Amino acid sequence: MTRSVFLLAVLVAAAGLPSIAPAQDATEKALEVYRQMLRDDPWSNPGNLDVDRGEQLWKTPRGPKNVSLERCDLGKGPGKVEGAFAELPRYFADADRVMDVETRILWCMVSLQGFSHAELVAKPHPGGGQPVKELGAIATYVAHQSSGMKFAAPLAHPKEKEAAALGEALFVRRSGPFDFACATCHADQGRRIRLQPLPFLSQPAEARKVVGEWPGYRVSTSHVMTLQHRLYDCFWQMRMPQLELGSEASVALVSYLVRQAAGGDVAAPGLKR
């Protein structure tokens, strides 16, 4: 009798554990086979074309000042790309703010190369079928140079702590005519919109699996989509206005997501639906 009560308690507890995944549907299983094939042959991911394109853009003298980005400091010293992405977002003293990879590249393109900030953020994301913009291709290259490393964004500076807390507050903040927050769709296990499974982003175990795939090649729009673009698209669907690339809110959300994913692997460019 006592033993069966104990057994029941363990079973009840196990049923509530988030590690027990819900049954995957056939579409997800087929996608997983596709992803495994890509892992076996990483060169089959079209996103790698933008890794190469981004590398050329990084190394080529460009802009009104005709210099390359090789003096751009991504946090590990000027020109040091390898491993930099895994430690972003972070606080940059020269800009006196926390920046994610895209915001930092934007800052370098403006301050080092002399590009116009207003022009770079006017239409920063590609339409369906169009290639990722230059800034996004550079971000894809930079992210790829941390592939296989673990997310380890620093959280020592007060502004880094503030960004992560701000991101969490924005994640749950309801607004707009539909009263939506990020948490409306991404704060529960095994939910889906129509047939599309929704990642449970407030749960570290699931965040570690998906956050590292951005920037990722998106099959449905046949281009690389960056994380800033992904957030912009979420706000569009939430009936909010156009999220500004590099805005403090966008960086805060990236900080929150990366913090949730701490310890997970960078796997950029990933492959998304």
Added chain:
Amino acid sequence: MRALTFALALAALAAAAAPAGAQQAPAADPAKVQAVVKAAFPKAPADWQARLEQDATMRECTAHGNNPPKAASEAIRKREAAAIEYPPDGKFLGDWQKGEALAQSGYGLRFTDTSTSRPNGGNCYACHKLTRTELSYGTIGPSLGNYGKIRDFGAEDAKAVYEKIYNSHAAFPCSLMPRFGANKILTIEQIKDLVALLMSPESPVNKE
């Protein structure tokens, strides 16, 4: 041995009960949150500025993680119930076929939705199962299959479902569902069409 089993069971229970993604970060200052939201959408036109603000219900639901304590919950329910406008003709059932089309459509109120002739949709299938033959349904909300049949097609239930669609918080404070009537997403006539989709005996929702 028995003590160990007991300890394991307790540990498993504790792990299951721990809130997912519990964070130790200090909470952000609400004034700062509002300021960064204001700054995040510089391209928003004047008539979209209101979308950056929260009304009392959004603010309270956000603050309570959508799980308000009893007094707050009752205050939200009361306030939102008072915001419901009823059909002038007193009828709650419209046309279920129009309702099905509305349930399929996710059009409206996005910054790319610029048509002046295309109506907003309810996008019910994004979150709910309704008609059995539509396999592409989401699972954020409960299944609504046989909704009217289960309720014996009661007149009071038709009124109640009208109220739930018009203003979900009047029935379930801090519901995740949009306030379709109160926030002017759908018209009274459109909401009646959705009520018919759920409550009409002829609707495919009730023929499972």
